[in-house]
Amino acid sequence: MVFAHGFGCDQNMWRHVAPRFADRYRVVLFDHVGAGGADRSAYDPDRHSSLAGYAADVIELVRALDLHDVVFVGHSVSAMIGVLAAADAPERFAHLVLVGPSPRYLDDPDTGYVGGFTPDDIDGLLDSLASNYLGWSAAMAPAIVGNAERPELGAELTESFCRADPEIQRRFAEATFRADNRADLARVATPCLVLQCRDDIIAPDAVGEYVHEHLADSVLVRMAATGHCPNLSAPDETTEAIDAYLRSSM
Amino acid sequence: MAAPDGEPTRGYIRALIADDPHELYETAPCGYLSLDPSGLIVKANRTFLRWTGYTAGELVERRRFQTLLAVGDRIFFETHFAPSLAMQGTVREIAAEIVCADGQRLPVLLNAVRKDDELGDHMRTRIAVFDARERRAYERELLSERQRAEEAAERARALAATLQRTLLPATIPAIEGMDLGTAYRPAGDGSVVGGDFYDVFELNDGAWGIVLGDVCGKGAAAATITALARHTARAYAVRASSASEVLRGLHDAIVRSDDTDGFCTALYLTARAGGEGVQLRLSAGGHHLPLRVTPSGSVSEVGRTGNLLGMLEPLRLHDDEATLAPGESLVLYTDGVLEAQRGDELFGAERLHAICSVHASSGAQAIADALVGEVVGFQRGDARDDIAVVVLQAPPLDVSR
Numbered sequence: 001m002v003f004a005h006g007f008g009c010d011q012n013m014w015r016h017v018a019p020r021f022a023d024r025y026r027v028v029l030f031d032h033v034g035a036g037g038a039d040r041s042a043y044d045p046d047r048h049s050s051l052a053g054y055a056a057d058v059i060e061l062v063r064a065l066d067l068h069d070v071v072f073v074g075h076s077v078s079a080m081i082g083v084l085a086a087a088d089a090p091e092r093f094a095h096l097v098l099v100g101p102s103p104r105y106l107d108d109p110d111t112g113y114v115g116g117f118t119p120d121d122i123d124g125l126l127d128s129l130a131s132n133y134l135g136w137s138a139a140m141a142p143a144i145v146g147n148a149e150r151p152e153l154g155a156e157l158t159e160s161f162c163r164a165d166p167e168i169q170r171r172f173a174e175a176t177f178r179a180d181n182r183a184d185l186a187r188v189a190t191p192c193l194v195l196q197c198r199d200d201i202i203a204p205d206a207v208g209e210y211v212h213e214h215l216a217d218s219v220l221v222r223m224a225a226t227g228h229c230p231n232l233s234a235p236d237e238t239t240e241a242i243d244a245y246l247r248s249s250m
Numbered sequence: 251m252a253a254p255d256g257e258p259t260r261g262y263i264r265a266l267i268a269d270d271p272h273e274l275y276e277t278a279p280c281g282y283l284s285l286d287p288s289g290l291i292v293k294a295n296r297t298f299l300r301w302t303g304y305t306a307g308e309l310v311e312r313r314r315f316q317t318l319l320a321v322g323d324r325i326f327f328e329t330h331f332a333p334s335l336a337m338q339g340t341v342r343e344i345a346a347e348i349v350c351a352d353g354q355r356l357p358v359l360l361n362a363v364r365k366d367d368e369l370g371d372h373m374r375t376r377i378a379v380f381d382a383r384e385r386r387a388y389e390r391e392l393l394s395e396r397q398r399a400e401e402a403a404e405r406a407r408a409l410a411a412t413l414q415r416t417l418l419p420a421t422i423p424a425i426e427g428m429d430l431g432t433a434y435r436p437a438g439d440g441s442v443v444g445g446d447f448y449d450v451f452e453l454n455d456g457a458w459g460i461v462l463g464d465v466c467g468k469g470a471a472a473a474t475i476t477a478l479a480r481h482t483a484r485a486y487a488v489r490a491s492s493a494s495e496v497l498r499g500l501h502d503a504i505v506r507s508d509d510t511d512g513f514c515t516a517l518y519l520t521a522r523a524g525g526e527g528v529q530l531r532l533s534a535g536g537h538h539l540p541l542r543v544t545p546s547g548s549v550s551e552v553g554r555t556g557n558l559l560g561m562l563e564p565l566r567l568h569d570d571e572a573t574l575a576p577g578e579s580l581v582l583y584t585d586g587v588l589e590a591q592r593g594d595e596l597f598g599a600e601r602l603h604a605i606c607s608v609h610a611s612s613g614a615q616a617i618a619d620a621l622v623g624e625v626v627g628f629q630r631g632d633a634r635d636d637i638a639v640v641v642l643q644a645p646p647l648d649v650s651r
Binding site: 006007008009012013015076117118120121122123124125126127128129130131132177199201202226227228229232233 | 287288289320321322323324333345390393
């Protein structure tokens with residue numbers, strides 16, 4: 001069972017959910033390049049300019065660990081990364097669990113598709129990232145290169161979750177929020193569970209519905225949890241929903 | 251509690267009474283919000299309402315906090331702020347913009363803490379909201395200043411690279427009976443024009459002139475001397491009867507130039523291909539003597555050194571002649587080679603000689619590339635000085651015939 005975190009955070013997102021499957025599954029957690037403890041040098045601006053590069057990373061990971069019959073649990077953008085990975089290497093994946101998926105965040109007026117965001121909104125996000133990382137580069141960069149004179153910086157960094165390299169984070173935001181992977185949904189034959197929260201402004205209900213309708217084999221579960229991160233706000237409900245789905249499909 | 255020194259003043263007592271907890275909450279110098287775990291606003295203080303223009307009735311039990319944020323900030327809130335708060339219990343100094351009742355945006359900084367119930371379940375979130383209008387304007391200025399600085403640095407790099415190209419020959423001519431190789435590497439990131447230069451040009455009588463030198467200093471001032479040196483060498487070379495005459499002309503030009511501080515070291519030589527290799531006539535003005543490298547790998551200096559060029563003291567220069575036998579190479583280099591540093595360690599003549607020896611049977615370009623590659627590698631890519639190398643080789647007999 002491979003758990004993949006979404007944009008803005010790292011594998012800590014799964015800390016209340018993943019351990020609950022460890023008795024029945026081999027649980028694999030990882031950080032995407034640029035997030036958490038990932039090797040900074042593994043980032044390739046070309047490869048990672050689109051979600052396909054992140055999907056290729058997932059396939060590489062699955063092959064390197066020689067995993068088969070993988071249950072891939074992807075939150076947020078990693079739901080679509082899982083879709084792309086399963087489309088390209090279907091022989092490795094048994095199930096996909098898509099938590100708050102969105103194949104396209106931008107509205108598409110030509111087709112009437114409502115993703116929830118306009119290009120201006122995404123520019124606003126990039127501004128938000130820039131102003132929130134203004135202090136990051138000055139205060140945190142010395143800790144990363146190892147500042148012996150200020151060891152408290154290093155301590156603070158290791159304690160802070162969801163840290164990320166600001167430049168990579170910005171590009172990940174662009175790759176994520178400007179992506180259009182609607183056509184890729186039809187390429188997936190792997191059975192999928194779609195978990196949809198209430199009041200999720202990142203992946204609204206209609207988007208979850210869209211994903212469900214365009215996948216060949218999927219179950220849509222509407223959760224009582226609100227917001228975009230049920231893995232943190234409602235770990236019990238999330239765990240139970242995944243568990244029930246996996247049991248029923250065995 | 252009493253005032254710090256004895257009898258409480260009237261003002262102290264009035265301040266104490268006015269600052270009861272309720273008053274403190276409502277009119278604190280920051281906005282206070284209490285949210286339920288979904289973000290729904292449970293309580294908002296008067297300062298927040300005053301800043302944003304909302305009434306309590308519009309917010310409390312009606313709006314989730316994230317819906318007050320500009321959309322970009324809302325994404326950041328959902329993907330970073332909320333998860334961080336859930337995992338760490340606190341989030342500090344998050345920059346965001348609140349969309350006020352009149353549609354205006356209020357830049358704020360947010361500090362949040364999560365309050366749990368006895369079971370450890372998330373019960374409520376408290377957020378302190380700080381008015382950050384001026385700070386954000388200042389940060390934006392900093393950001394755009396940084397962008398401008400980066401652009402200026404990029405322009406400087408491009409300019410330096412362009413200028414550098416004009417100080418070095420674009421291509422090295424193919425010369426019958428001689429094999430020539432050149433390599434150049436600027437100091438640091440290449441944003442400063444270096445003082446090293448070299449040139450190769452044909453003379454009237456079938457001989458070729460080669461000049462290599464190092465102008466003291468870097469940047470625009472050094473570049474003017476470098477340009478002067480290169481053109482002066484060419485001009486004098488055409489009519490000079492000896493190598494030292496060319497360097498003397500160079501010396502005079504520098505002394506006459508406006509830049510009274512400028513000086514340089516230089517090697518000048520003429521090379522003529524003949525039946526028994528290449529005939530050389532050379533003179534050195536304060537420059538490291540060139541190295542003769544034999545095919546068997548022995549390395550020795552050629553010529554005698556003279557004074558720096560451009561100094562006011564009397565100029566002493568020598569003229570020397572030498573022959574490169576077939577297969578022998580002459581290696582000209584600047585002090586960026588010898589003085590390359592790794593920590594306190596210098597690259598030094600010993601390493602230089604060893605590398606020349608190892609590559610003795612390579613072609614001229616391969617020797618030049620190997621040498622510069624070794625020097626750059628020695629400094630782990632961080633070259634403090636620029637490096638120029640010119641290698642002249644008399645082709646081995648079996649190749650030339």
